[in-house]
Amino acid sequence: MLTRTIKRSVLEQLWASPLPPIFLLPLRASITTVSHTTSAPAIPEALTNSATQPSDSQTASPRVSQQPDVSSYQPISHSSLESIPKLPTPTSHDPSTPTTPLSDSIRELLPLLRAQSPHYITAHIHARPYLVTQGDTLRLPFLMRDVSPGDVLRLNRASLLGSRDYTLRAAAPAPVAMPVHHSPLRAKGGTLPNLAERGGYLDERLFVCRAVVMGTEAEPMRVMEKTKRRQRHVKTVRSKLRFTVLKIKEVRVRSLEEIESGEEE
Amino acid sequence: MPLQALRTVARSQNGVGAFILQCKRLDFHYCDWAGSSKGMNSFLQSHLPAFAASNPQIEITVSPRPRKHPVIKGTYINGREKAVCVRNMEVKEILAKAELLRDANGEKLRKAKKPVKSANESVRGIWDPFHGANWSI
Numbered sequence: 557m558l559t560r561t562i563k564r565s566v567l568e569q570l571w572a573s574p575l576p577p578i579f580l581l582p583l584r585a586s587i588t589t590v591s592h593t594t595s596a597p598a599i600p601e602a603l604t605n606s607a608t609q610p611s612d613s614q615t616a617s618p619r620v621s622q623q624p625d626v627s628s629y630q631p632i633s634h635s636s637l638e639s640i641p642k643l644p645t646p647t648s649h650d651p652s653t654p655t656t657p658l659s660d661s662i663r664e665l666l667p668l669l670r671a672q673s674p675h676y677i678t679a680h681i682h683a684r685p686y687l688v689t690q691g692d693t694l695r696l697p698f699l700m701r702d703v704s705p706g707d708v709l710r711l712n713r714a715s716l717l718g719s720r721d722y723t724l725r726a727a728a729p730a731p732v733a734m735p736v737h738h739s740p741l742r743a744k745g746g747t748l749p750n751l752a753e754r755g756g757y758l759d760e761r762l763f764v765c766r767a768v769v770m771g772t773e774a775e776p777m778r779v780m781e782k783t784k785r786r787q788r789h790v791k792t793v794r795s796k797l798r799f800t801v802l803k804i805k806e807v808r809v810r811s812l813e814e815i816e817s818g819e820e821e
Numbered sequence: 822m823p824l825q826a827l828r829t830v831a832r833s834q835n836g837v838g839a840f841i842l843q844c845k846r847l848d849f850h851y852c853d854w855a856g857s858s859k860g861m862n863s864f865l866q867s868h869l870p871a872f873a874a875s876n877p878q879i880e881i882t883v884s885p886r887p888r889k890h891p892v893i894k895g896t897y898i899n900g901r902e903k904a905v906c907v908r909n910m911e912v913k914e915i916l917a918k919a920e921l922l923r924d925a926n927g928e929k930l931r932k933a934k935k936p937v938k939s940a941n942e943s944v945r946g947i948w949d950p951f952h953g954a955n956w957s958i
Contacts, residue, residue, distance in 0.1 A: 674941065674944055675944065676944040676945070686936055686937055687937065688937055688939070689939060689941045689944055690837065690941070691834045691837050691939075691940060691941060692937050692938065692939040692940075692941070693937070693938040693939075694936055694937050694938075695933055695936050695937075695938070696936065697936060704924075705840075705842055705843075705923070705924055706840050706842065718944070718945070719944065720944060720945055720946060768836040768837075768840050770835070770836055770840075770843065770926065771842075771843055771844075771924040771925060771926050772921070772924040772925065773925070773926065773928070773930075773933075774925075774930050775930060775931070775932050775933075776930045776931065776932060799933075801926065803834070803835065803836035803837065804837075805836060805837055806837075
């Protein structure tokens with residue numbers, strides 16, 4: 557009898573741990589770094605009948621106006637340690653930001669896409685696509701000039717923007733009229749219009765994608781041995797490339813009010 | 822609801838909120854006597870104050886290392902260390918090495934195949950033949 561009471565008291569002490577009762581513990585355990593709350597109205601119809609109408613779930617963006625593709629990123633600020641709630645506007649913004657009114661399908665479906673997080677985006681840097689989500693590390697295949705760690709870049713070229721059930725896809729780029737006997741590699745002097753001029757990107761008012769420059773990475777030294785025939789001399793060529801590392805700070809779909817009011821971020 | 826793994830400790834995502842430079846300390850070692858420290862000694866006198874002032878996030882220490890070659894050592898927030906021997910180098914070369922150590926992240930150099938590294942779950946989920954659209958053949 558006595559042993560049983562002692563046992564019970566010990567057990568009670570064990571169970572009186574700092575943890576809250578079991579029904580208060582989180583029901584859903586997850587490793588992800590982003591919360592997966594779906595506040596969109598239940599499951600959209602696009603998912604259930606996407607086989608019959610595949611074009612319904614994908615809204616076409618309005619035509620992006622003709623812009624020179626000077627660069628796909630714009631340095632914004634050199635914020636090091638201070639956390640700014642709202643980042644300042646880009647210093648050099650394209651003067652030809654599209655001002656065309658939004659199409660009806662965007663007006664109808666963009667709020668649904670915005671309501672469902674998390675989002676992914678296919679951002680283009682120097683015309684190469686990178687599918688990223690918030691918090692991803694992006695090691696560019698080149699060393700970016702004139703940036704230092706802590707700089708924030710605004711990635712304004714994207715071809716896809718989506719959530720679990722919705723995808724906003726850029727309009728198909730206008731076809732290029734090319735002479736048959738010329739391969740595109742041999743065309744010189746930039747005669748081909750690039751993707752931005754052909755309208756192959758999303759309207760940059762619809763989303764905000766920011767990346768922080770984390771630093772520079774390098775690859776291990778490459779050693780290549782060059783030999784010639786019938787000669788004992790071996791030339792060793794060494795090279796070591798360096799790459800800029802970005803961290804995706806923010807991927808956000810802007811609301812219709814933000815877009816209509818014309819405010820820039 | 823699919824089976825989920827247990828909740829783990831939140832990972833740090835440097836740069837998503839605040840940004841912290843990954844190099845936290847640079848140690849400059851020199852020798853007063855040796856000729857290989859000539860460039861290093863003039864770097865310490867001429868360039869280091871400006872370098873330290875332009876990088877206030879980094880703790881900078883200068884210490885002698887007699888009868889040895891001059892070395893710059895970087896300590897990183899991932900706990901690793903990176904050391905560069907700067908013997909017989911000019912001032913400009915030493916500055917370039919210091920900037921290399923400042924921009925590095927302390928990881929071992931390795932060849933990366935994929936440009937994007939992600940800790941997030943797939944946004945669109947894994948394809949499942951029993952859900953979604955019903956294809957009629």
